[in-house]
Amino acid sequence: MSEKTNIPDQSQDNGKLSRRDFLLLSGTALGTAALRQVTKAPKSDRGASDNPEGKHRWGMIIDIDLCIGCNYCTYACQAVNNLTDEMRYNIVTTETTENGDEYFLSRPCMQCGSPPCVHVCPVEATYIRDDGIIAMDYDLCIGCRYCMIACPYDVRVFNWKDFSEDSPTVPLFGTPELPPRDRGVMEKCHFCSHRIDYGLERGLVPGVDAAATPACIVACPTGSRVFGDLNDPESPANRKLAVSDNPIRLRDELSTEPAVLYIPPRAKGG
Amino acid sequence: MENSIQVPTITIGQRKFNIFPLWVVFLLVGFLIGVEGMITVLRDGLSVTGLSNQVAWGLWIAIDLSAIALGGSAFVFGVIVYLLRIERFKRIGMLAVLLGFLGYSTAGMVLLFDLGQPFRFWHPIVYWQPHSLLWEITMCVVLYLSVLLAELLPIVLEHPLFHSHPILEKSKFLQLATDFLQKLSGWLHKAGPFLAVVGLTLSLLHQASLGATYGVLSGRGLWFSQSAPIIFVVSAVAGGTCLLFVTSIIVFRVMRPGLVQDKVLRELAQIAGYATLLCIYIRIWDWAVTNYYSFDLEVALQTELLNKVAPYATSFWIGQILFAVIPGIVLISAKRIKSIRVLALFALMPIVCTILTRWNYNLSGLIAQITYDPFTPTVILNNYSPTQTEWQVAIGVISYWLIAFSLAARFLPFKGEDHLHGPGHDAAAAD
Numbered sequence: 177m178s179e180k181t182n183i184p185d186q187s188q189d190n191g192k193l194s195r196r197d198f199l200l201l202s203g204t205a206l207g208t209a210a211l212r213q214v215t216k217a218p219k220s221d222r223g224a225s226d227n228p229e230g231k232h233r234w235g236m237i238i239d240i241d242l243c244i245g246c247n248y249c250t251y252a253c254q255a256v257n258n259l260t261d262e263m264r265y266n267i268v269t270t271e272t273t274e275n276g277d278e279y280f281l282s283r284p285c286m287q288c289g290s291p292p293c294v295h296v297c298p299v300e301a302t303y304i305r306d307d308g309i310i311a312m313d314y315d316l317c318i319g320c321r322y323c324m325i326a327c328p329y330d331v332r333v334f335n336w337k338d339f340s341e342d343s344p345t346v347p348l349f350g351t352p353e354l355p356p357r358d359r360g361v362m363e364k365c366h367f368c369s370h371r372i373d374y375g376l377e378r379g380l381v382p383g384v385d386a387a388a389t390p391a392c393i394v395a396c397p398t399g400s401r402v403f404g405d406l407n408d409p410e411s412p413a414n415r416k417l418a419v420s421d422n423p424i425r426l427r428d429e430l431s432t433e434p435a436v437l438y439i440p441p442r443a444k445g446g
Numbered sequence: 447m448e449n450s451i452q453v454p455t456i457t458i459g460q461r462k463f464n465i466f467p468l469w470v471v472f473l474l475v476g477f478l479i480g481v482e483g484m485i486t487v488l489r490d491g492l493s494v495t496g497l498s499n500q501v502a503w504g505l506w507i508a509i510d511l512s513a514i515a516l517g518g519s520a521f522v523f524g525v526i527v528y529l530l531r532i533e534r535f536k537r538i539g540m541l542a543v544l545l546g547f548l549g550y551s552t553a554g555m556v557l558l559f560d561l562g563q564p565f566r567f568w569h570p571i572v573y574w575q576p577h578s579l580l581w582e583i584t585m586c587v588v589l590y591l592s593v594l595l596a597e598l599l600p601i602v603l604e605h606p607l608f609h610s611h612p613i614l615e616k617s618k619f620l621q622l623a624t625d626f627l628q629k630l631s632g633w634l635h636k637a638g639p640f641l642a643v644v645g646l647t648l649s650l651l652h653q654a655s656l657g658a659t660y661g662v663l664s665g666r667g668l669w670f671s672q673s674a675p676i677i678f679v680v681s682a683v684a685g686g687t688c689l690l691f692v693t694s695i696i697v698f699r700v701m702r703p704g705l706v707q708d709k710v711l712r713e714l715a716q717i718a719g720y721a722t723l724l725c726i727y728i729r730i731w732d733w734a735v736t737n738y739y740s741f742d743l744e745v746a747l748q749t750e751l752l753n754k755v756a757p758y759a760t761s762f763w764i765g766q767i768l769f770a771v772i773p774g775i776v777l778i779s780a781k782r783i784k785s786i787r788v789l790a791l792f793a794l795m796p797i798v799c800t801i802l803t804r805w806n807y808n809l810s811g812l813i814a815q816i817t818y819d820p821f822t823p824t825v826i827l828n829n830y831s832p833t834q835t836e837w838q839v840a841i842g843v844i845s846y847w848l849i850a851f852s853l854a855a856r857f858l859p860f861k862g863e864d865h866l867h868g869p870g871h872d873a874a875a876a877d
Binding site for chain 2: 317333358359
């Protein structure tokens with residue numbers, strides 16, 4: 177009996193509370209939105225490519241069996257981005273399979289769909305472009321290095337030293353295409369987004385035309401790396417995926433949704 | 447009155463020496479060593495540190511975390527004095543505010559040099575990224591430092607220089623200025639309960655977020671834990687209160703005998719003891735949970751390595767457990783222990799423990815790093831040892847803390863009296 181009488185009371189209470197909650201919530205939301213607008217300072221040019229509403233999603237496929245560990249990808253990247261010898265956006269290491277076979281693992285930025293580095297940055301210096309590339313705003317970065325600590329792939333590099341001359345890999349592996357960055361900011365692989373933007377403006381296809389394709393892809397002598405638009409079924413990346421068995425992503429259990437996929441080594445000796 | 451400030455002296459032969467000037471000179475040398483290091487960092491950048499792309503946070507972040515933790519007594523005693531209105535802790539609460547301010551300003555100072563771009567320290571305040579814990583911490587710390595400043599001002603303005611120094615009678619302007627300052631002090635004092643609530647909120651937010659800073663990093667198995675925020679809050683309460691107890695003995699018992707009763711100091715020791723034991727309970731619980739969840743391959747790999755490799759294994763059991771359990775038990779039985787000096791010695795141990803917790807927390811997840819090999823994941827051990835410049839800056843900021851504390855202990859009255867119309871020339875203090 178008492179339960180019966182209680183039920184309408186509760187629902188009434190709930191009704192009142194929810195209205196109040198609703199008002200409170202909408203007030204808070206409006207206030208936050210207004211504050212956000214007030215505090216949203218104009219940020220320096222973020223250079224997103226000509227890519228409304230995520231038309232493109234750039235991705236890279238790395239065929240582990242084809243990689244010979246020559247490090248040309250790393251050197252070309254260093255030349256184009258003008259990096260010192262110790263700064264590497266792309267890192268090649270020797271790893272082993274379960275069978276004990278050695279192989280080379282080439283590691284650029286995974287350009288995660290859910291990037292831990294972007295979530296932790298206190299000033300929004302690192303951000304997701306419309307085409308999924310994780311880019312840096314060097315003018316905003318305060319150099320706290322939280323993104324480097326949050327990155328599960330250890331691909332972010334800090335600019336520890338002043339560096340004014342050319343990279344030692346210039347001119348053998350390319351010429352610098354980007355202005356130098358200040359000391360004390362965070363840097364990372366950006367899929368040579370300047371080349372992608374340049375190419376799209378001129379009607380070139382990134383992944384097909386060399387001028388619009390990341391330097392590491394162009395430099396790879398064995399075709400181990402393939403680049404393209406993951407949203408386009410006809411892109412080189414998707415065509416490579418279509419003929420590959422079980423492509424994998426590194427540390428997939430973290431749900432970071434990398435845009436770099438690996439084709440695992442086939443068992444040796446048949 | 448009553449309580450003139452007594453400066454510790456040493457006796458050599460027949461002569462008594464005032465050690466205060468020597469102590470300050472000693473600290474100034476330490477600070478200058480720090481300044482040299484700070485200039486080096488600003489000139490040459492972070493390449494002068496032992497940090498790397500793998501171990502990105504080191505000694506300075508450990509100091510930053512420890513300084514904030516050891517300032518934790520400010521919010522605890524803000525609540526005790528202003529919200530629970532336990533009057534007998536009023537003067538101890540004033541000291542807690544000082545410790546809070548010193549802790550947070552030290553943290554801010556060391557953090558400035560840890561930034562790759564120190565002159566962009568203001569960016570988080572202007573360029574908001576509310577998803578980032580570090581952003582929230584920056585905002586909280588900036589706001590809380592302002593709250594602490596508002597709470598500290600009346601304590602500083604209590605100095606006779608600001609209300610009853612003979613020099614004030616010579617100038618009308620100075621009189622007006624000091625009258626205003628005393629009024630301001632009165633308003634701020636009245637705002638005490640409000641400031642205490644704001645301070646408590648901000649403190650709990652960012653002390654917990656400092657733990658969460660590590661706790662959210664899913665890529666680092668050792669850090670990824672839900673208990674980190676709680677451990678950070680509770681250990682800040684424990685370490686902060688222990689530091690407050692030790693400094694209270696210096697400031698009140700040694701230098702201002704009679705201002706705070708021994709009974710109250712013993713109660714303070716008990717609070718410190720209970721907080722320490724609570725912290726250890728949660729710490730052991732966390733250790734058990736981490737090991738229980740070690741069926742997760744990555745966590746298992748890391749814990750195994752960290753258990754093997756000193757100093758983490760030893761420092762955990764000796765530094766963080768033993769150094770807290772024993773003093774915890776001693777401090778809660780403070781009423782039964784006659785010697786307050788013995789209590790002070792034991793209270794030093796949880797302070798060390800809090801610092802060690804921060805050091806280990808900060809470095810363990812960076813030292814043991816999981817590789818990316820998709821087939822045979824392993825854990826590699828990275829290296830880090832602070833360079834001379836890092837130690838210099840560390841010595842500098844610690845010297846700053848000690849200089850500011852020493853000056854306050856030597857000159858501020860810590861009486862908590864209204865001086866708007868009060869007389870009282872405290873000759874010793876005015877010097």
